[in-house]
Amino acid sequence: MRTAYSVETVRAAERKLMAELPEGALMQRAAAGLAAACAGLLGRTSGTRIVLLVGSGDNGGDALYAGARLARRGAAVTAVLLAPDRAHPGGTEALRAAGGRTVDGPSAADPARVMAGARLVLDGIVGIGGRGGLRPDARIWAQAAREAGARVVAVDLPSGVEAGTGEVAGEAVHADATVTFGTYKPGLLVDPAAGRAGALRLVDIGLAPHLPEQPDLEALQHADVAALLPVPAAESDKYRRGVVGVVAGSARYPGAAVLAVAGAFGGGAGAVRYVGPAADAVIARFPETLVHAGPPHKAGRVQAWVVGPGLGDGPDARRALDDVLDSDVPVLVDADGLRLLDGDRVGARRAATLLTPHAGEAAALLGASREDVEARRLDSVRRLAGEFRASVLLKGSTTLVADGTGGPVRVNPTGTGWLATAGSGDVLSGLTGSLLAAGLGVVDAGSAAAYLHGLAARFAAGHGGAPVRASQVARALPAAWRSVRG
Numbered sequence: 482m483r484t485a486y487s488v489e490t491v492r493a494a495e496r497k498l499m500a501e502l503p504e505g506a507l508m509q510r511a512a513a514g515l516a517a518a519c520a521g522l523l524g525r526t527s528g529t530r531i532v533l534l535v536g537s538g539d540n541g542g543d544a545l546y547a548g549a550r551l552a553r554r555g556a557a558v559t560a561v562l563l564a565p566d567r568a569h570p571g572g573t574e575a576l577r578a579a580g581g582r583t584v585d586g587p588s589a590a591d592p593a594r595v596m597a598g599a600r601l602v603l604d605g606i607v608g609i610g611g612r613g614g615l616r617p618d619a620r621i622w623a624q625a626a627r628e629a630g631a632r633v634v635a636v637d638l639p640s641g642v643e644a645g646t647g648e649v650a651g652e653a654v655h656a657d658a659t660v661t662f663g664t665y666k667p668g669l670l671v672d673p674a675a676g677r678a679g680a681l682r683l684v685d686i687g688l689a690p691h692l693p694e695q696p697d698l699e700a701l702q703h704a705d706v707a708a709l710l711p712v713p714a715a716e717s718d719k720y721r722r723g724v725v726g727v728v729a730g731s732a733r734y735p736g737a738a739v740l741a742v743a744g745a746f747g748g749g750a751g752a753v754r755y756v757g758p759a760a761d762a763v764i765a766r767f768p769e770t771l772v773h774a775g776p777p778h779k780a781g782r783v784q785a786w787v788v789g790p791g792l793g794d795g796p797d798a799r800r801a802l803d804d805v806l807d808s809d810v811p812v813l814v815d816a817d818g819l820r821l822l823d824g825d826r827v828g829a830r831r832a833a834t835l836l837t838p839h840a841g842e843a844a845a846l847l848g849a850s851r852e853d854v855e856a857r858r859l860d861s862v863r864r865l866a867g868e869f870r871a872s873v874l875l876k877g878s879t880t881l882v883a884d885g886t887g888g889p890v891r892v893n894p895t896g897t898g899w900l901a902t903a904g905s906g907d908v909l910s911g912l913t914g915s916l917l918a919a920g921l922g923v924v925d926a927g928s929a930a931a932y933l934h935g936l937a938a939r940f941a942a943g944h945g946g947a948p949v950r951a952s953q954v955a956r957a958l959p960a961a962w963r964s965v966r967g
């Protein structure tokens with residue numbers, strides 16, 4: 482599991498750790514880890530040109546001390562001081578003593594010349610102390626770094642992103658890799674900021690014992706998902722493995738029913754019940770499905786319901802949604818179900834409810850704009866969960882899952898742009914419902930499903946990548962299971 486903590490929590494832990502250590506020791510740990518990571522990336526340091534972009538805080542200090550270490554290994558290191566009179570004094574001195582040189586950033590005539598031939602640029606402009614996007618001076622240097630074709634390694638965070646939220650207010654550095662200290666920060670895992678971070682490397686500086694048990698953010702990895710996935714025992718039968726009910730599709734959108742059922746078969750429930758007007762289409766593709774044409778509560782026992790994909794917005798759709806919400810089992814509401822949703826009814830439920838909007842649906846539920854939701858994903862998912870007193874899975878470039886009780890938000894690391902295709906959400910809702918029926922908690926079911934779904938899309942897209950259809954994502958779910966369990 483990758484975990485991330487808010488900036489305030491990181492600062493508090495750092496204060497406790499610093500009180501135990503000699504002055505400056507923590508920065509030396511960070512710089513040593515950073516220099517080692519850079520040396521690993523470069524392969525050869527001797528004779529290599531490296532440029533440091535150095536801001537006014539300790540983030541710049543890390544870059545300077547790491548630069549000094551690399552200079553001692555024979556690299557030709559130039560530090561661009563963006564605030565020359567406020568650059569970390571100890572770090573500046575160490576770099577010069579190691580043979581590195583410094584350039585006055587604001588008055589340098591030609592950034593392109595300073596960057597010429599650089600193989601590596603360290604972004605030490607700002608770290609967790611940064612506010613707002615890159616300032617104009619820094620912007621010029623960040624652009625020069627990219628134009629020089631150098632590898633850009635961000636120190637702790639790509640400068641210009643909001644460490645605690647993943648928001649990007651203005652311009653930010655685009656890093657090829659980020660070397661972060663002590664713990665991940667939310668901004669490294671949540672888009673749009675995560676998209677600026679490149680490959681992540683965590684350097685242990687001894688912070689872990691001072692961090693609280695409960696992180697702000699969690700990202701599952703293979704082993705975590707493997708531990709969550711339901712595996713039938715010798716004495717299992719289809720009912721004990723869980724039955725998931727799918728209320729989806731309409732005369733107009735029979736395909737949504739087929740895709741949601743396809744997802745449900747990929748999720749580990751012992752049986753899938755389909756309720757709605759698209760039974761013929763469902764049976765034609767999946768003869769294993771138990772179908773029912775009446776109201777959901779008459780369909781027979783299920784351990785979880787999925788309601789909404791392709792349901793339309795007529796009176797039948799509304800009746801089916803309310804019927805399912807009146808049940809005493811976990812309910813996942815997606816797509817058209819979200820448009821018809823009665824918040825009071827959700828708030829009154831005793832069993833768990835999971836809402837699975839994409840940014841547009843989330844925007845409608847919050848009375849915000851889609852752009853706003855996409856720019857503030859973490860805030861949006863927390864607000865939705867709070868307002869509806871339900872768990873929420875917010876789909877998108879980084880899918881997030883929040884419970885309504887302030888627990889850690891799960892962030893999915895397997896997302897891929899190939900999933901932005903019609904019907905892929907229907908597959909996800911069936912898959913998640915299936916895991917709910919198999920007995921997983923809502924946050925576990927949502928995050929494990931998002932993980933498998935992303936992995937399946939990557940497998941379906943193949944090496945190098947090719948467009949995929951939602952039904953191919955569903956077909957690749959067994960491969961995703963095998964990859965995770967293997």
Ligand SMILES: NC(=O)C1=CN([C@@H]2O[C@H](COP(=O)(O)OP(=O)(O)OC[C@H]3O[C@@H](n4cnc5c(N)ncnc54)[C@H](O)[C@@H]3O)[C@@H](O)[C@H]2O)[C@@H](O)CC1
Pocket residue numbers: 495496499507508511536537538539540541543606607608609610611612613614615616619636637638641662686
């Ligand atoms: N506190 C600690 O114990 C450790 C801190 N470390 C490093 O220290 C960093 C935090 O250092 P600081 O608290 O000094 O903060 P930063 O170095 O992140 O930035 C603060 C400085 O940047 C300026 N600033 C803020 N926003 C800006 C913007 N948009 N553009 C330009 N300048 C801006 C501020 O005026 C302030 O001078 C971490 O990210 C990490 O890199 C590491 O050395 C590990 C140990």
Ligand SMILES: [K+]
Pocket residue numbers: 540604605606607608635636637638639640
């Ligand atoms: K930085």
